[in-house]
Amino acid sequence: MTTLVEVARAAGVTAATVSNVLRNRGKVGEETRQRVLEAVERLGYRPNLMARALVEGKPHTMALLVSSIANPFYPEFALEVERAARKLGYFLLVCNTNEDPAQERAYLDAIGGALAQGVIVMNADFVQLDALQDLRRRGVPVVLCMWERPQEPPPLPCVAVDLYQAGVLAAEHLLRLGHRRIGVVCGGEPGGNHRWRLRGFLDTLEQAGAALPPSCLRHGHDTIDGGRDAAHRLLAGGPGLTAVFATNDLPAVGVLQAAAELSLQVPGDLSVIGVTDIQLARQMRPPLSTVAMPTTEAAALAVQLLQSEIDASPDHVPPMRVTEAPRLVVRASTSAPRREGILGGADSGD
């Protein structure tokens, strides 16, 4: 590998001068400049980023910690983050823990070891807030992304999206269409990460006088298969549902599949709506109505916030940035119920 001194020697100058030329630090005569540039070109010199990082006290790298290979949302989001990070001159290191705590620890240690200047951690059920707080106390900038409840901030810098509101929007949409017998598939355990979306949905229904009976709520894994299973359990209960809200797009896709397996037309027999707006949502037939998260904005905010954490003094109250509200995206998987209670009637069942 060509080094600075080799270039310097080739150009008949000293290392400092070459450095100055390369960093445009002025203070260099035009003629020398040319000679240096020519030598750089001729030798194919590329500055050693490690050395530079060491002396400057910072690698030009941000890390993104994601948990799961299975959830297509993360790659989609990662690319948004990469874009935003690049604009600020950072490289993005994608750290995929695959839900393995040991792997997560290993990555956090590496980041603590200046592998990256800071880390954006995707919020998920399993994140260890304590471990992240430790890391932050040790001086490593940490940003939690996709915190779901702006009203109750975590003890860490975070980007929050109001997902209670997402539940509200989904409920309002279904109510407006005339649905009254609605089911819910919740991704994850009760009390898990999706609880705010769920609560927003349930509260809105209740306020409309259409409170959801417990039998119409099923929990399942936050995956396509989990959604399908939960939907089968839900629909087998047979209370003549005309619509299903899934707390995430992945399980919503599972609901779509379950509907197909039960020969239910979507949206004719059953309307389905999810949350997030992953690419897959658009690609389903029928395309999935959903409440879109502002992912691009969240990614940008996360990167900005991490940057300001990097610049900030180590000890300060963890700031929070809130994205714009999620917004309803109506596609073809929701419509007015074909007839009230076609699958059991409004006044049968329960």
Added chain:
Amino acid sequence: MTTLVEVARAAGVTAATVSNVLRNRGKVGEETRQRVLEAVERLGYRPNLMARALVEGKPHTMALLVSSIANPFYPEFALEVERAARKLGYFLLVCNTNEDPAQERAYLDAIGGALAQGVIVMNADFVQLDALQDLRRRGVPVVLCMWERPQEPPPLPCVAVDLYQAGVLAAEHLLRLGHRRIGVVCGGEPGGNHRWRLRGFLDTLEQAGAALPPSCLRHGHDTIDGGRDAAHRLLAGGPGLTAVFATNDLPAVGVLQAAAELSLQVPGDLSVIGVTDIQLARQMRPPLSTVAMPTTEAAALAVQLLQSEIDASPDHVPPMRVTEAPRLVVRASTSAPRREGILGGADSGD
């Protein structure tokens, strides 16, 4: 940030000893060892990876260069690569060029500047083999991944998958089902990356005496929309096709959508088959039959090959690793034609 000397001071030893303890270089008394370990723990010390990389002459990082945010195959593949790289003790830097040559250059320069120890480049139409060869000549390990034609290796180390064979398998499958009036949607320009799959498909048809007339071949972008457009053009030609081969899953999904828009039942009216087996293929209704690429193996081979390039002397003939052959995955999007030429008849049209 805590440094080695601080730990050393805290433990009443010198930096070298701490280093020895941490690297398990023996030569350390048990009692000292404990004292050091305790100090490390107490101070929350993490070795600075940049410094280590600098002195060792290598960052523990591999880079993966991908071109497109839009193609879901890349994220899927990236996570496989990350996994394989991690097993060898590397971090993975995902470099997304977004098809911007300037961005690609910037990344390659950074990698040349020891940002990563080597780079895996996804083969795509636009890759500049020259630029990569330059990089390699400058001593940066480069591996080209997903080269589609093992019989004609590129001038770079590569992982090849025999995609001619993929075309053969798709053709054999359709022929075996009894299809004779078959259409093709090719992702990308004629002469582009997909030419081998296409040729394998066409050759096989021809050998079976069912050569494909030019009117039954359409080119389009290697995307869902591109596939849908091409399928519309193809099916509007109206030669009573009973099956369509798309050279990639993404356009195959587009064909599925076009079929739905034309009220064609899949597979009853039209069988559809793709190539790759991305996750989306499983998730379509009906799930897409396809010729699966050995992506996990390809990712592992690419990482291994890059490792051996890192170890190897800089000048040697570029090696090639060939994966196992692609394999047919039959799902519900292909079946025997319902009736020969239901959409025009075997002897009408043309």
Added chain:
DNA sequence: CTGAAAGCGCTAACAT
């Protein structure tokens, strides 16, 4: 078994 010293490639004062 432990310490001292040199140096990885680069940058940033400070001198000249």
Added chain:
DNA sequence: ATGTTAGCGCTTTCAG
């Protein structure tokens, strides 16, 4: 305008 010097945090001979 250019050169000299010192060090970033770590590893690694080589002495003690």
